[in-house]
Amino acid sequence: MKKLLALVLALAMVFALAACNKADSGSTTEAAATEGAGETKADTETKADTQAPAADDGNYPTLRLNMTSFTGEPPAHAQEVQDALNAKLIEKGAGAKIEFVWVGFADMRTQLNLLLTGGDDSLDILNSFWYAPIGELVANGQVAPLDDLLKSDGQDILKLYEPYQVVLDCGKVNGVMYGIPTFTAWSSPNIFLCYEAEAEGIEMKNVDTVDQMTEVLIKLKEKNPDKYFVPGATEPYWVPKGIDYLGDTNYCGVLMDCTKDTTVTNYYESEYFVNFLDNVKIWKEKEIISPDSMSNNNPTLMSFQNKITYGTTGYGYNMTNTIYEANMSQQYGANITGFEVGDRLLTTGNINTYLFHVTSFCKEKEAAMRVLNLLYTDAEIATIYTDGVLGVTYGINDEGQCCYVNGATDANSAGWSVGYAYANPNDFLTPTWDYQRKDAYELMQQDNANAIPSLALGFTCDLTPVADQAAACTNVIAQYYNPLMNGEVDIDEVLPQFQQALHDAGIDAIIAEKQKQLDEWLAAKK
Amino acid sequence: MKKKTTLKRVLRFWPLYLMLIPGTIYLIINNYIPLFGLVIAFKKVDYSVGILKSPWAGFSNFTYLFATKDAWIMFRNTIGYNIVFIILGNLLGLVTAIAMDTIKNKFFKNFSQVVILIPYLLSIIIVTYVVYAFLNPSNGFINNSILKPLGAKGVNWYNVPKPWPVILTIVHLWMSFGYSSILYYSTLIGIDKTYYEAAVVDGAGTWRQITHVTLPCMKGTIIILMILAIGRICYSDFGLFYQIPMHSGLLYSTTQTIDTFVFRALLEQNNIGRSSAAGLFQSVLGFILVVTANTVVSKLDKESALF
Numbered sequence: 152m153k154k155l156l157a158l159v160l161a162l163a164m165v166f167a168l169a170a171c172n173k174a175d176s177g178s179t180t181e182a183a184a185t186e187g188a189g190e191t192k193a194d195t196e197t198k199a200d201t202q203a204p205a206a207d208d209g210n211y212p213t214l215r216l217n218m219t220s221f222t223g224e225p226p227a228h229a230q231e232v233q234d235a236l237n238a239k240l241i242e243k244g245a246g247a248k249i250e251f252v253w254v255g256f257a258d259m260r261t262q263l264n265l266l267l268t269g270g271d272d273s274l275d276i277l278n279s280f281w282y283a284p285i286g287e288l289v290a291n292g293q294v295a296p297l298d299d300l301l302k303s304d305g306q307d308i309l310k311l312y313e314p315y316q317v318v319l320d321c322g323k324v325n326g327v328m329y330g331i332p333t334f335t336a337w338s339s340p341n342i343f344l345c346y347e348a349e350a351e352g353i354e355m356k357n358v359d360t361v362d363q364m365t366e367v368l369i370k371l372k373e374k375n376p377d378k379y380f381v382p383g384a385t386e387p388y389w390v391p392k393g394i395d396y397l398g399d400t401n402y403c404g405v406l407m408d409c410t411k412d413t414t415v416t417n418y419y420e421s422e423y424f425v426n427f428l429d430n431v432k433i434w435k436e437k438e439i440i441s442p443d444s445m446s447n448n449n450p451t452l453m454s455f456q457n458k459i460t461y462g463t464t465g466y467g468y469n470m471t472n473t474i475y476e477a478n479m480s481q482q483y484g485a486n487i488t489g490f491e492v493g494d495r496l497l498t499t500g501n502i503n504t505y506l507f508h509v510t511s512f513c514k515e516k517e518a519a520m521r522v523l524n525l526l527y528t529d530a531e532i533a534t535i536y537t538d539g540v541l542g543v544t545y546g547i548n549d550e551g552q553c554c555y556v557n558g559a560t561d562a563n564s565a566g567w568s569v570g571y572a573y574a575n576p577n578d579f580l581t582p583t584w585d586y587q588r589k590d591a592y593e594l595m596q597q598d599n600a601n602a603i604p605s606l607a608l609g610f611t612c613d614l615t616p617v618a619d620q621a622a623a624c625t626n627v628i629a630q631y632y633n634p635l636m637n638g639e640v641d642i643d644e645v646l647p648q649f650q651q652a653l654h655d656a657g658i659d660a661i662i663a664e665k666q667k668q669l670d671e672w673l674a675a676k677k
Numbered sequence: 678m679k680k681k682t683t684l685k686r687v688l689r690f691w692p693l694y695l696m697l698i699p700g701t702i703y704l705i706i707n708n709y710i711p712l713f714g715l716v717i718a719f720k721k722v723d724y725s726v727g728i729l730k731s732p733w734a735g736f737s738n739f740t741y742l743f744a745t746k747d748a749w750i751m752f753r754n755t756i757g758y759n760i761v762f763i764i765l766g767n768l769l770g771l772v773t774a775i776a777m778d779t780i781k782n783k784f785f786k787n788f789s790q791v792v793i794l795i796p797y798l799l800s801i802i803i804v805t806y807v808v809y810a811f812l813n814p815s816n817g818f819i820n821n822s823i824l825k826p827l828g829a830k831g832v833n834w835y836n837v838p839k840p841w842p843v844i845l846t847i848v849h850l851w852m853s854f855g856y857s858s859i860l861y862y863s864t865l866i867g868i869d870k871t872y873y874e875a876a877v878v879d880g881a882g883t884w885r886q887i888t889h890v891t892l893p894c895m896k897g898t899i900i901i902l903m904i905l906a907i908g909r910i911c912y913s914d915f916g917l918f919y920q921i922p923m924h925s926g927l928l929y930s931t932t933q934t935i936d937t938f939v940f941r942a943l944l945e946q947n948n949i950g951r952s953s954a955a956g957l958f959q960s961v962l963g964f965i966l967v968v969t970a971n972t973v974v975s976k977l978d979k980e981s982a983l984f
Contacts, residue, residue, distance in 0.1 A: 625944070655747070
């Protein structure tokens with residue numbers, strides 16, 4: 152009897168464990184794939200596909216690469232694009248295939264966290280755009296050092312970046328390369344956009360300061376008394392692109408005059424910020440900024456598109472091309488116009504927003520680098536990655552530009568996220584689209600050449616030593632920043648409180664730490 | 678000798694023990710094996726080498742919780758709100774349950790049970806907008822339909838921290854009283870009706886019946902629910918404190934709790950060590966409080982104590 156009981160117990164245990172194990176791996180696969188069940192299917196198909204040819208033409212490893220899908224579902228032609236890309240990769244000697252892992256935009260962070268904790272489901276190649284800053288990926292040990300890999304299998308990338316060594320250096324943390332910046336437009340000054348009809352008769356030319364922008368805003372308001380031109384919202388409508396904020400979107404410790412001075416200072420006590428808020432006061436008083444900011448959680452361009460406001464501040468790459476594209480595709484329902492505000496700077500923060508990495512879980516790191524090497528430097532492969540399969544997801548018109556085919560009208564109906572994107576490895580190798588200027592990419596490359604590099608270009612700071620203060624400051628900024636920027640509070644009264652709260656939270660320690668690291672970096676550079 | 682009797686007992690009731698197995702296994706797998714994860718709170722996690730090989734971090738993952746002078750605000754808010762919620766929530770639930778028991782019309786009784794349960798089932802996002810419809814500064818119900826006709830000036834609710842303890846308490850009670858009253862009601866209908874008959878024979882009115890029959894019979898449930906609630910006193914309803922104030926920074930002095938602080942502090946840092954540290958800290962405090970509360974209860978009345 153006793154033996155029987157023991158047996159039953161043991162059996163029950165085994166079954167329960169097995170069941171649990173099974174359920175576990177099941178849920179991870181599902182999590183690893185995008186939210187939809189359709190993806191899991193695509194996944195298994197891929198596996199079957201890659202295993203079959205592997206038997207006859209050598210045993211190619213399959214590398215997993217994350218792709219972002221806004222809807223959560225992979226695009227309709229994802230499988231065809233993947234097959235085409237793999238055929239080309241093999242043909243060009245990458246010696247590896249890739250498998251797209253579709254991650255829904257809405258829960259991207261969670262999905263990628265799961266895909267970057269080790270284990271068989273891990274990613275091999277990571278596009279970290281929208282996910283996490285490079286410093287964090289390095290601190291968590293999620294990405295692999297690339298210096299040796301670049302030398303052995305990524306020589307074309309090194310050649311591509313030869314004239315822009317300092318840009319490539321933006322993927323370094325503590326002198327070690329961990330990410331490769333995408334080859335794209337690297338600078339994005341502040342801009343102001345508004346509808347052409349509302350701006351009729353008002354001069355729209357590039358200005359240097361926020362004060363000058365306010366003068367234009369006042370004219371716009373006088374002409375259109377019942378319309379707003381700055382979107383007050385829970386999403387920030389202004390990122391100070393005229394300063395180097397050292398990749399820290401909380402702006403704790405920035406270089407205010409980064410082409411001349413390498414002193415890290417407190418942004419929130421700078422003349423620039425105080426003056427900006429003086430402008431906000433004017434916008435509030437004259438009702439230029441939209442009210443009810445608390446209930447508007449649209450990003451700036453959505454507020455603009457939905458006509459909550461008839462103008463918006465922001466930042467953009469090339470004004471000429473932005474306006475051309477928007478008017479060609481009638482993205483905003485009417486013609487728009489606009490101007491740039493302030494200098495066009497080249498800063499680490501702009502560049503290392505878009506990085507590709509080889510993860511530390513990748514077992515075939517050389518193969519991963521060979522794949523990246525082709526994605527960055529081979530026109531055919533870059534075009535498949537960007538525009539998909541000719542005749543299926545895009546066509547080429549008489550002018551040699553890409554156009555939609557098969558009745559598609561946008562990227563969604565085209566079945567692939569076609570078209571130029573800053574997060575793609577190298578879209579300058581691909582043809583332009585019919586809604587773009589033919590010289591769009593030349594314009595962007597000109598901008599790259601004309602942008603003024605910050606003295607700290609290539610420097611990435613590591614906030615781990617002051618993580619407590621950073622956490623505290625993040626909370627203080629979450630508390631005060633938006634109400635101040637949206638003019639929801641009495642600025643004269645709240646700004647000093649905000650500044651004091653930041654001191655209490657330890658902003659000075661963060662500034663000192665950044666200064667220390669920057670000085671060390673500058674000394675090492677010499 | 679003793680061992681043998683235990684074994685005999687086990688063998689005698691073996692079908693019962695067999696039935697116990699799945700639950701026990703579930704408990705072990707779901708509740709005990711993950712306890713291993715607590716180690717993360719003391720590690721600087723490096724995914725490339727795994728949790729066990731990651732370097733130890735001592736208590737450094739905990740320090741950020743106490744880094745600012747304002748840290749006490751979130752502790753005060755978390756515990757203060759919970760005390761108010763426990764007292765008022767249980768009181769309201771109890772009163773509602775007793776009131777529901779006195780309803781004689783069966784249809785109306787069922788109807789009211791469903792109606793008071795609805796807020797509990799609503800998504801917090803919907804509740805947020807219900808509250809927003811009341812409090813919107815320019816066209817909300819309170820400013821527009823109550824204060825304006827009275828000639829009072831509208832209040833910019835999302836900018837003034839002072840009224841929020843009251844607002845959040847009302848919202849919480851509105852959301853939760855249906856659920857807690859049903860818990861009480863289920864105990865209430867289990868009370869032997871002959872007690873009431875005896876009380877009526879002895880000349881007790883409704884009030885006397887409540888104080889002398891209903892409440893003493895419900896004492897056990899009340900205490901258990903209280904002790905369980907105390908165990909979660911360091912946790913806050915994240916949705917309530919994060920969504921309902923519409924993330925308005927100006928309200929932090931009355932709406933910031935440990936959970937919202939941790940969420941905001943770590944949103945930009947993918948640091949599981951620190952989030953585990955916060956969770957562990959909350960659990961340990963909760964555990965201490967439960968044991969303390971239970972000891973106090975068992976000192977006062979051994980029968981009602983949880984363990």
